[in-house]
Amino acid sequence: MKILEERIRQEGLILSDTVLKVDSFLNHQVDTQLVLQIGEEFGRIFGHQPVTKVLTVEASGIQFAMATGIALGVPFVYAKKKKAVTQSEEVYSAPVHSFTRHEDYQISISQKYLGPDDKVLIVDDFLATGAALVGLADIVNASGAELLGVGCVIEKSFQEGRSLLEERGIAVHSLARISSMSPGEIHFINHHTEETMKESAGC
Template sequence: MKVLEERIRKEGLILSDTVLKVDSFLNHQVDTGLALQTGREFKEVFGHLPVTKILTVEASGIQFAMAAGIAFSVPFIYAKKKKAVTLSEDVYSAPVHSFTRGEDYQISISQKYLGPEDKVLIVDDFLATGAALVGLADIVEQSGAQLLGVGCVIEKSFQEGRSLLEKRGIAVHALARISSMAPGEVHFIANEELIKESAGC
């Protein structure tokens, strides 16, 4: 997604070779039009699949799940992050380790909103270590729903997230794929072809 790569070049704040801040237009202040456009892009890629629900995790996935929900005309669910989930709650949950914050938390969704009849597209802002996305994939598995793919806005391709997901047979698409970065410079991978043939798992 060229316009996204341009915005990252212009407005992204690269603090180190792993830390990129995009909070002027994606995940603190949000360019509403650009967010909407990410939804249309995900529709381009996954639109041939019978998606019934979009799944993301709070908070910074919500605007992109909303955009995808609009493009697909389906509801979205955002998993909650908590320090701990009590066993009494009727939730699907998965542990996630945040490398950024050096802490563990649980993500969970109510069992009421996902079941074997659902076909799910997971959407999030970043794909890096893949920790949160693998947790979301676990939740889909627990629910018995079918996972049709993962769509991310920005991928740090030099981290292991994509390979963790692809090893599980999950189709992954990222709108901007960063191959390397350092303060003052960022390099992108030319995006893959539409993954219509391989999507679905």
């Protein structure tokens, strides 16, 4: 997604070979118009499938799930990271390790809001280690719902997240795929490169 790559080049702060901050327009201060366009792009990519529900994890996935839900005309559900006092009913849950925050947590979704009749699209802001997304995929499996795909806004393609998801047979689409980065420099996998890589990998 060209406009997204441009914004990342302009405003993204690359703190190291693995840490990219996009909090001026995506996940602290949020450019609502850009996020709406991101939702429309996910709608374009996944809209031919009968999605009944968009799924994400709090907090930074919420705006993208909202925009994608708007584009597809379906509700979204966000997994919670901690069991609240008011969340007393039965939940599906999965353990997740956060490499950013250096901590383990549980993500959970009420069993009332996910079940065998649902056809689910998972969206999130980043695909890096894939930890949260694998957890969400496990929750979808546990609920009996069908997982139609995973949509990520930014993918760090040099980390293992995509492989972990694809090994499980999950279709992954990311709107900006970073092949490598270091302070002052960032490279995206463009469509041509992507096709070349797929051909050389025999896909």
